[in-house]
Each structure stands twice: as structure tokens, then as C-alpha cells.
Amino acid sequence: MDTDMSGADTLGMIPLPDSGSDSRLRRIGSQILLTGSVVVAFCLIWELLSSWEDISGSRLPFWPEIVLSKPSEIIPAFFEAITTDFVLRHFWVTFQETAIGFVVGAGGGFLLGIYVALVPTFRKAFYPVIILFQSTPRVALGPVFIAWFAFGIGSKIALAATICFFPVLINTITGLTVIDENAGLLMRSLRATRWQTFRHLRLPSSAPTVFAGLKTALTFALIGAIVGEFIQSNEGAGHLIETAAFQFRSDDVFAYLLMLSLIGLALFLLANALERRLLFWHADIEEVA
Amino acid sequence: MVTEPATGSSRSRIAGRSPTLAVSRITQVFEKDGEPLVALNDVSLNVRPGEFLTLVGPSGCGKSTLLKIIAGLLNPTAGSVHLGGSPVTEPREEIGLMFQTSTLFAWRNVIRNIALPLEITGTMEPDGEKRIADVIELVRLQGFETHYPRELSGGMQQRVALCRLLVSEPDLMLLDEPFGSLDEFTREHLNTELARIAEHEHKTTVFVTHNIREAVFLSDRVAVMGTKPGRILDLVEVDLPRPRLPSCRRLAEYTETVNYIREVLGLF
Numbered sequence: 346m347d348t349d350m351s352g353a354d355t356l357g358m359i360p361l362p363d364s365g366s367d368s369r370l371r372r373i374g375s376q377i378l379l380t381g382s383v384v385v386a387f388c389l390i391w392e393l394l395s396s397w398e399d400i401s402g403s404r405l406p407f408w409p410e411i412v413l414s415k416p417s418e419i420i421p422a423f424f425e426a427i428t429t430d431f432v433l434r435h436f437w438v439t440f441q442e443t444a445i446g447f448v449v450g451a452g453g454g455f456l457l458g459i460y461v462a463l464v465p466t467f468r469k470a471f472y473p474v475i476i477l478f479q480s481t482p483r484v485a486l487g488p489v490f491i492a493w494f495a496f497g498i499g500s501k502i503a504l505a506a507t508i509c510f511f512p513v514l515i516n517t518i519t520g521l522t523v524i525d526e527n528a529g530l531l532m533r534s535l536r537a538t539r540w541q542t543f544r545h546l547r548l549p550s551s552a553p554t555v556f557a558g559l560k561t562a563l564t565f566a567l568i569g570a571i572v573g574e575f576i577q578s579n580e581g582a583g584h585l586i587e588t589a590a591f592q593f594r595s596d597d598v599f600a601y602l603l604m605l606s607l608i609g610l611a612l613f614l615l616a617n618a619l620e621r622r623l624l625f626w627h628a629d630i631e632e633v634a
Numbered sequence: 635m636v637t638e639p640a641t642g643s644s645r646s647r648i649a650g651r652s653p654t655l656a657v658s659r660i661t662q663v664f665e666k667d668g669e670p671l672v673a674l675n676d677v678s679l680n681v682r683p684g685e686f687l688t689l690v691g692p693s694g695c696g697k698s699t700l701l702k703i704i705a706g707l708l709n710p711t712a713g714s715v716h717l718g719g720s721p722v723t724e725p726r727e728e729i730g731l732m733f734q735t736s737t738l739f740a741w742r743n744v745i746r747n748i749a750l751p752l753e754i755t756g757t758m759e760p761d762g763e764k765r766i767a768d769v770i771e772l773v774r775l776q777g778f779e780t781h782y783p784r785e786l787s788g789g790m791q792q793r794v795a796l797c798r799l800l801v802s803e804p805d806l807m808l809l810d811e812p813f814g815s816l817d818e819f820t821r822e823h824l825n826t827e828l829a830r831i832a833e834h835e836h837k838t839t840v841f842v843t844h845n846i847r848e849a850v851f852l853s854d855r856v857a858v859m860g861t862k863p864g865r866i867l868d869l870v871e872v873d874l875p876r877p878r879l880p881s882c883r884r885l886a887e888y889t890e891t892v893n894y895i896r897e898v899l900g901l902f
Contacts, residue, residue, distance in 0.1 A: 525735070525737060527733040527734075527735055527737045528737045528739070530702075530707055530731070530733070531731060531733070531737050532754070533707060533725055534705055534706075534707060534725045534729065534730075534731045535725070535750075535751050535754045535755065536724075536725050536726075536727065536754070536755070537754045541754055545739070545750065545753070545754070546739070549739065549741045550739075550740075550741075552741070625782075626740045626741045626742075626782045626783070626784060627740060627741075627784075
């Protein structure tokens with residue numbers, strides 16, 4: 346904790362970094378402008394290089410269109426995709442796998458984390474095992490899950506859950522175990538019970554660390570679902586992408602990728618908004634526009 | 635504390651209730667790299683009811699260790715601590731602690747931080763809210779009730795920590811370098827405030843610091859401690875008038891006592 350805040354004692358207060366909503370709006374505005382121009386510039390260059398053959402008449406295009414489409418075709422393909430029931434149904438499947446996988450994996454990681462953190466013998470026994478599993482590339486388990494849970498949605502949920510289980514587990518253990526020494530002494534001096542120390546000190550002080558784990562897990566869950574679909578499936582966004590790629594429908598591939606990115610971004614922003622709300626008291630809240 | 639009548643908040647200047655603290659023949663040996671390290675060697679000390687006593691000494695003299703033992707947070711290798719005649723072997727409700735770091739809970743606002751001891755001990759009812767309001771007024775924190783720790787300066791955070799200590803009306807207050815991480819101006823300001831509050835509350839207090847001027851300004855007596863092994867070198871009576879005001883620092887007795895302690899510590 347930063348205690349060196351000299352002189353301000355009689356004034357007492359240090360203004361919060363984003364107290365004015367006005368300046369916040371302006372900051373977000375300029376952020377969008379900046380990022381927007383980068384994206385537009387990138388797309389223009391892409392478009393130009395893709396259309397090189399048409400522009401210059403040269404026989405040497407930078408790349409054939411069936412390999413990599415260009416923005417002027419991807420964007421219409423994107424708008425067509427997001428209005429096509431058939432595409433949306435597949436994405437809905439992926440979304441379900443991600444959501445259920447996240448709830449199961451992150452929830453399980455959190456609960457087991459509490460248990461491991463609070464029972465010292467358990468921690469000693471299991472921590473090395475957890476680290477071993479943590480360092481196993483878990484997507485490699487995909488084929489195993491296909492064998493266990495068959496081709497359907499179950500194996501993708503299992504993969505998503507397994508991947509996002511560990512960051513939450515590890516962060517929960519860390520968050521609950523690493524507490525301020527003096528705060529611990531304070532609770533002891535107040536003769537707080539184990540439950541009181543957990544409820545009033547350990548759990549709330551672990552929240553920022555747990556939340557960081559949850560944010561990682563959210564991204565991981567989406568990866569798990571897609572990879573699961575790549576391995577073996579007949580539905581879902583991964584299946585759509587795979588099929589389109591085999592059929593050299595490069596514009597569709599990139600339209601689907603764009604959709605996935607937007608879903609990922611939406612989840613990330615949602616998590617950030619939630620974090621701001623729940624952890625407003627935390628000093629190092631990430632500043633993301 | 636438990637048997638205290640409900641009118642507890644107005645205390646008289648006479649320390650009728652404050653207990654005597656008796657530290658007898660405390661020795662504390664730690665193990666460091668396989669070698670025994672004597673942190674405290676045969677330390678004895680009597681703190682009178684209502685007295686403000688400071689342990690002053692360089693790092694490694696065992697003053698914080700002694701405070702932890704008095705608090706019942708650490709069992710000594712040998713010796714005993716008695717508070718009001720009964721031995722202290724574990725944390726007790728009538729002993730209050732304050733640390734160098736404010737250890738405020740970042741997720742609780744000022745009021746709820748101060749309420750923590752009452753919530754833990756289940757003594758919020760019947761007059762918890764009034765007691766909180768009283769200590770906030772005593773420590774002059776009005777207007778900051780709903781602020782969160784991150785919005786407060788270091789000095790203000792320590793004021794809140796002091797409130798949290800006072801609210802459970804401990805009979806013995808233990809303060810471990812509470813102003814150690816503050817700048818000199820804030821520290822002097824809070825020293826004046828603490829002197830005022832200590833005179834108002836008149837509780838038995840043990841204060842740990844490595845700042846000699848702070849020790850003299852605040853205390854009735856100063857226990858000067860030395861290192862290797864940690865022990866008490868001298869007990870110095872401070873003959874300064876109360877109330878202690880900043881002008882006390884101008885008195886000849888103040889300078890003399892500070893210089894005397896420096897001499898005991900071999901700083902000249």
C-alpha cells in the first residue's frame with residue numbers, strides 16, 4: 346500500500362483517477378478515433394495489396410484470392426453471416442459450449458481453490474500435482490474428451506472447462522493464501538474465527554487475483570470450444586470455419602473469424618465492466634477504454 | 635471490557651479501570667540459519683495503569699517482538715506477561731493493536747473499517763454506531779465516513795486505523811510504529827493528536843518507535859532498548875507537562891531527555 350502521501354494529511358483526500366465522467370468520455374472518444382484509424386489504414390493497405398492484379402495489370406498478385414480474401418468482400422460476407430439463421434445457429438452452439446464450459450471450469454476451479462487454500466495438508470499434497478497439470482498443454486486432451494464424451498457438445502464443454510479450470514484454481518489459491526501479514530495479525534488479535542477471517546479478510550482480498558484468473562478463463566473457454574470443434578464436430582463456429590476453409594471460401598472464413606473476435610471482445614469488455622463495478626475499491630484497476 | 639456498563643464512552647482522567655501490565659523476565663530465542671538468535675534477553679517491565687510507555691531502540695532490539703508477546707500473538711521462550719493480574723498467553727479482547735501499515739480493508743469504507751472489531755466480536759449492538767461516531771469525532775475524521783482507503787492519504791489512513799483501535803475500548807493499547815511510514819510533518823501532527831487522544835482516553839499504552847523525539851513527546855516513560863541481545867538499557871521518566879502541545883518541544887526538559895536517551899543509546 347502506498348503510504349507516502351506527504352503533506353496532504355489536513356486535506357486528507359486524494360482524488361480518484363477518473364472522477365469526472367466528462368474526461369472519461371473524451372478519453373474513450375479519442376481511443377476509438379485512434380484505434381479506428383489504425384484499423385481503417387490496415388484494411389486499405391490489405392485491400393490494395395489484394396487488388397494489385399486489377400490495379401496494375403501485373404501478372405503477379407501478392408496472393409490469390411482463394412487463400413486470403415479482401416476487406417471489400419469480407420465485410421459484406423460478415424453482414425450476410427450475422428443475418429443468416431444457419432450461421433447464427435452454429436455460433437449459438439459455440440457460445441453455449443463456451444458459457445457452460447466457463448461456468449463449470451471456473452466454478453470448479455474456484456471451489457477447489459478455496460478447499461486447497463484452506464486445508465494445509467491438502468495444499469501440500471496437491472499443489473505439485475496441480476502444477477504438473479497446469480504445465481500440460483490441455484488442448485492435447487481434446488481427442489481424449491471426444492472419445493469420452495462423443496462428438497456432441499459435451500466434449501467441447503469438457504475441453505473448454507478443463508482449459509479454464511486451471512487459471513482460476515491457481516489464482517484462487519494464490520489470492521486466498523497471500524494475505525497482508527499485519528491484517529492476519531489484526532484478525533488474530535481480534536480473536537476472529539477461521540470462518541470470520543475467511544469471510545472478512547481472505548475472500549475479499551483475493552477478489553482482484555481471482556478476477557484476473559476469471560478473465561483469462563473467459564478467453565480460454567472460447568479457445569477450448571473452438572479447438573474442440575476443430576478436432577471433431579458437425580456444428581459450431583469451428584466447424585463452419587473448417588468447412589469454409591476446405592471449400593476455399595476465404596471471405597466467409599474471415600467473416601466468421603471477425604464474428605469470433607467480436608464475441609471475444611464483448612466478453613472481455615463485459616468482464617472489465619464487471620470488474621470496475623465489483624472491485625472499484627482496488628487501487629490497481631486496469632485502465633482500459 | 636465485558637462487564638463495562640453501557641455508559642462506557644465518557645472516561646474519567648483517573649485510570650480507575652486501566653490494568654497494570656507486568657512483563658517479567660521475557661526471553662525470546664529465534665532460530666536463524668540453524669543458529670539460535672536471542673531477540674530478547676531477560677526483559678522485565680511494569681507499566682502503570684493509564685501510563686503511556688514507549689519502547690525506543692534501533693532495528694533488531696526486539697521491540698516489535700516484545701509488543702507481539704505482550705499482545706499474546708507470540709509465546710515467549712521464557713518469562714510471562716500479566717495484564718491486570720492474569721497471564722496473557724493468547725490474544726485478549728481488552729488488548730488493542732495498531733501497526734505501521736494501516737492494514738485497512740480496501741473493500742470497506744471508513745465507517746465499515748472502524749466497525750470491523752465490533753462485527754468480529756459481535757458487539758455492534760446496542761451502541762456500536764454511536765461509539766463509531768464518537769471515535770470519528772475524537773480523531774477528527776468527520777466528513778470522511780464513506781470514503782474508501784484508496785481515497786485517503788497515509789496520515790488519514792492511520793487516523794482510521796486509530797479509530798478502529800479505539801472503538802472497541804481496549805484497556806491496553808499496543809501501537810507498533812504507527813507513524814513510521816509517514817513524513818515528518820504528518821508524523822508531528824499526528825503525535826500531537828495522539829497525545830490529545832491518549833490524555834482524553836487515559837488508557838495503558840505501549841508504543842513502539844525508533845524515533846526518539848516522538849518517544850519523548852508522547853510518553854510518561856521511555857524504555858530505551860539495545861541490541862545483541864535485545865534488552866532494556868534504561869527506563870527514562872519524561873517530565874513534561876500535560877497536555878502535550880507542540881510547544882513542549884521547546885522546553886529544556888524535552889531537549890535534555892532526548893539528549894539523555896541518545897547518550898544511553900551511544901549516539902554521541
